[in-house]
Amino acid sequence: MSIIAVEDLKICVGGRVIIQDATFRIDEPSFVVIIGPNGAGKTTLLKTMIGLIKPVRGCIKILDRVVRAGERYPRSIRKLIGYMPQRDVINYAVPLTAREIVISGIVENLTLPRTVLPRDVDSLVNNIAGRLGIDNILHKFFDELSGGQQQKVLLARALVKDPRILILDEPLSNVDEMSRVEILEFLRDLVRRDGRTVLLVTHDVEVAMSWSDYVLLVNNGRAVLYSSKMIEDVNKFLRQYPEKDRKIVPSRSPYCA
Ligand SMILES: Nc1ncnc2c1ncn2[C@@H]1O[C@H](COP(=O)(O)OP(=O)(O)OP(=O)(O)O)[C@@H](O)[C@H]1O
Numbered sequence: 001m002s003i004i005a006v007e008d009l010k011i012c013v014g015g016r017v018i019i020q021d022a023t024f025r026i027d028e029p030s031f032v033v034i035i036g037p038n039g040a041g042k043t044t045l046l047k048t049m050i051g052l053i054k055p056v057r058g059c060i061k062i063l064d065r066v067v068r069a070g071e072r073y074p075r076s077i078r079k080l081i082g083y084m085p086q087r088d089v090i091n092y093a094v095p096l097t098a099r100e101i102v103i104s105g106i107v108e109n110l111t112l113p114r115t116v117l118p119r120d121v122d123s124l125v126n127n128i129a130g131r132l133g134i135d136n137i138l139h140k141f142f143d144e145l146s147g148g149q150q151q152k153v154l155l156a157r158a159l160v161k162d163p164r165i166l167i168l169d170e171p172l173s174n175v176d177e178m179s180r181v182e183i184l185e186f187l188r189d190l191v192r193r194d195g196r197t198v199l200l201v202t203h204d205v206e207v208a209m210s211w212s213d214y215v216l217l218v219n220n221g222r223a224v225l226y227s228s229k230m231i232e233d234v235n236k237f238l239r240q241y242p243e244k245d246r247k248i249v250p251s252r253s254p255y256c257a
């Protein structure tokens with residue numbers, strides 16, 4: 001049974017083809033780092049994987065539940081995924097506290113109008129907040145927090161229900177160096193110890209190099225999965241270019257079928 005399989009996915013946004021062909025498969029609990037230049041379609045691909053954007057072709061399989069282009073995205077798949085959106089799309093003006101935002105990561109998986117919070121909601125929230133070092137800011141409005149604190153609150157929201165799959169869109173941006181390492185260690189433990197699968201977008205090639213089992217390169221309308229054995233090749237390729245000109249263009253097609 002695969003954990004995630006994406007096949008022949010084509011995605012259009014605003015009348016433009018953003019992803020022409022994404023095909024990759026992850027068969028065991030893995031730490032997958034997604035890299036690619038600005039505007040390449042990383043966020044678009046992740047939003048499609050959680051059903052926020054409908055693909056025009058192809059299919060997505062999450063733990064053997066399949067959704068094809070044109071079909072309604074099943075709630076049963078969404079329940080398996082914890083999603084952290086890229087921070088620039090959050091509406092800061094909504095007057096919610098950090099605690100309320102973390103709790104919304106549990107509530108979104110319950111069926112309204114029968115929504116009853118689990119009795120242990122406080123311990124779930126306090127536990128994840130403690131692990132991310134945000135227990136002392138849970139009472140504050142989200143809008144009052146620093147960029148890095150907001151990132152951690154959104155990460156806690158994605159993690160609070162302990163989902164099988166975590167899809168995290170730039171969770172490390174704005175986060176200080178010490179917290180970055182702590183978060184990466186925490187996520188790696190989730191993969192190694194608890195058998196979760198993490199997909200994490202970053203622009204930090206070092207993170208891709210040092211922490212991932214796989215690197216998913218998104219560029220030129222394609223998404224290509226490299227196993228960790230090939231990460232060195234990816235890195236060598238990237239380092240040929242000055243940082244500002246780095247373009248990620250996979251030259252081979254070794255997606256893991
Ligand atoms: N709602 C939208 N309407 C029109 N075009 C969009 C929309 N959302 C994204 N796009 C376009 O789709 C392309 C891919 O955007 P996306 O946000 O997926 O890129 P990204 O790889 O996540 O970039 P970044 O590294 O900057 O986050 C871009 O050209 C963007 O302008």
Ligand SMILES: [Mg+2]
Pocket residue numbers: 042043044086169
């Ligand atoms: Mg993005």
